Amino acid sequence: MENTTKIIFPYDQSLVKELPLINKNDIENILITAQNLFNDQSNWIPAFKRIEILEKAASIMNDRSEELIHIAISEGGKPYKDSKAEILRAIKGVKLAAEHISQLKGEQIPMGLTEASVNRIAFTSKEPIGVVAAVSAFNHPLNLAVHQIATAVAAGCPVIFKPSSNTPLSGLALAEILKEAGLPEGWLQVVLCDNETAELLVTDSRIHFFSFIGSAKVGWSLKSKLAPGTRSALEHGGAAPVIVESDADFSEMIPDLVKGGFYHAGQVCVSVQKVYVNEEICDRFVEQFSEAVNKLIVGNPFDEKTDVGSLITPKEVNRVEEWVNEAIEEGAKLITGGKRISDTTFQPTVLFNPSEDSKVSTNEIFGPVVCIYPFANREEAIKKANALEVHFQAAVFTKNIDIALDTTKKLNATAVMVNDNTAFRVDWMPFGGRDASGLGMGGISYTINDMTREKLFVFKSKSL
Template identity: 90%
Template sequence: MEKTTKIIFPFDQSVVKELPMIDKSDIEKVLQTAHNLFEDQANWIPAYKRIEILEKAAFIMNDKSEELIHIAISEGGKPYKDSKAEILRAIKGVKLAAEHISQIKGEQIPMGLTEASLNRIAFTSKEPIGIVAAVSAFNHPLNLAVHQVVTAIAAGCPVIFKPASATPLSGLALADILKEAGLPSGWLQVVLCDNETSELLVTDPRVHFLSFIGSAKVGWYLKSKLAPGTRCALEHGGAAPVIVESDADFSEMIPDLVKGGFYHAGQVCVSVQKVYVNQEICDRFIEKLSEATKKLIVGNPFDKTTDVGSLISPKEVNRVEEWVNEAVAEGAKIITGGKRISDTTFQPTILFNPSEDSKVSTHEIFGPVVCIYPFTNRNEAIKKANALEVHFQAAVFTKNLDIALETAKKLNATAVMINDNTAFRVDWMPFGGRDASGLGMGGISYTINEMTREKLTVFKSKSL
């Protein structure tokens, strides 16, 4: 009997669609299709054609933007205004990928610098790395697909895409759009499968590159199982620490932190989570942040006024509730929120001074919870901010240039935002975690470069 997966609207748990899943016996055909395409250099998609396909895809996506917004909301539960922003970002991402194709190039390597290297000219060129296997996460179903699939196509690689089982519809819609835009058959295969089948796929020696977005536990496990020579990029999560100094501008900072903490109900890998606030302004900070947080509208993500929608599943609501209750039992004070609204939604919550040993302090919450910790010594606060093994994006709010630069230097992060929240991202910047938070850098152009490999050609001639 064929296995299926049900796509559920997270807000009311209604079934959106039921789709067939492949099993282990289907993986060989998928891999062989991609392998045959890559082995046949005569049929590689030339650069001009890849540009044409992606430009047309961006045009079609723009045309179907409302439909894509509807799909993303129905499977992921992200509110309308944020889903709309995601779809616009995804379209821009496709355009960025098309533009970057012209920058896939090598360089001349000087020869004749020694007697042994006379009569030679040498240059490098970039080639597609090979088959890309991409495993994705649920929280940005279309934009992540663009970052993993469209980049592979731009680099000239056949790609096998496994979307998150909860949110495959956006990836399937993107595949249809790319096909309509002229992508030849087999260059993108979308597979829905269980974890065991997924592992079989990514660890096959025919796979040249794994792009993984998801939990650190799964990412590092899969990396340990990869075939020799398979390169990978892993993007996990973090705890996004923020340092707030006493001279911070409240009018700029409060809306920024509310957005960064509660956007998509905190289900973002760089969502504001741990805020270390100078004791001198802590009371005022709590009052203002709480005031702004209480104004957030929690509700149906299809409603255009909704600020915070549902979590991806009731199981996640249960987990967030457990973690908040544990933090309170261990000494944290609830400033606002702290309770479930329904089986699928949780109040935007601010906790004051939870124990550094509570789960909300030591793990990525991935829910609508922000923790505030007062400090008197900034270096101590930075030390606590750096204490976990996850390091992704961080932030500091201050108008003092020296403090801003010193804090940015000392925070262990791949990116530090000054007077902006930790969740800031544009798709042409490098983006990724360090240490346990990941490997390699995302961002459209950075990913395309990682999906290519360099070849050196040395030409020997008496005429040179």
């Protein structure tokens, strides 16, 4: 009997669809298909054709945006307004990929600078790197698929895409759309499989580039098993620290941080998690922040009024509940929330001054929980913000340019937002973690460049 995966609507646990999983024996054919396309250069899709395919795909996505929003909500449980924003971003991402194809170019390398290098002209060109294996996460099922698939198409690479088994429908919908837009057979293969089969796939020597979005434990483990020569990019999570100084603008900051902390129920790799607030304004901050959090509407993600939907599985609700209870036992003060609403939803929660050793302080929460810590000395707060092994995006709120610059310089992060929340992202900016939070930078153009490699041409001639 063949194995299957059940796609469940996270909010009420109803069955959306059941799909077959491939097994280990299917991997060989999938790899042969991709490798054969890449090895025969007459198969390569010319740049003008790749632009055409991606532009057509963006247009089809635009026409079907409501259907794509519906699919994303039904499998991922992200509220309607946020899923709509995701689908619009995904369409823009496909357009960005199409646009970047014209920027794939090499450069002239000067010759004649020494006697040994006269009578030569040299230049580089960009080629597709080869077969791409991409493993994705559940939290932005369409947009992450675009970041891993549209980029490979733009670079001219055959791509094997493994979506999260919780949320494969958006990736499959994108594959259908690309096929309709003219992507030839075999250039995109979507595989649904268990972790063991996925490991067999990505560690095969025929994979030239491995793109991973998901948990650090899995990502670093897979990277350690890659075949020699396989390049990789990993994107994990962080604990998104924020420094709030006493001159911060409350009217802008409060709604911004609430959105950054509770968007998609905190299931975002740069979700606001640890907020260090100057003790001079801490009471006021806690009061205004918790007041705004209490106004958030938790409910069915299909309801357009819902601010916070469900967590991806009931198991995650149990975990968040355990972590919150543990933090309270270890000295945190519960300001608001702290309880499950149902098997699938958890109250938006604010904890005050949990121990720096509690799980909510040391691990990525990936749930609707924000922790607030008072500080007297900003240097100490920055030190605490930098204390973990994970470093992704961070933020500082102040109207003082010197404080903003000083804090930005000292926070260990790949990006520091000034007077904006840690979850800010547009798809053309570099985006990724450093240290334990990841390897390389994502962002449409950055990923396309990663999926190419350079070739140097050197011509020698007496005529030069």
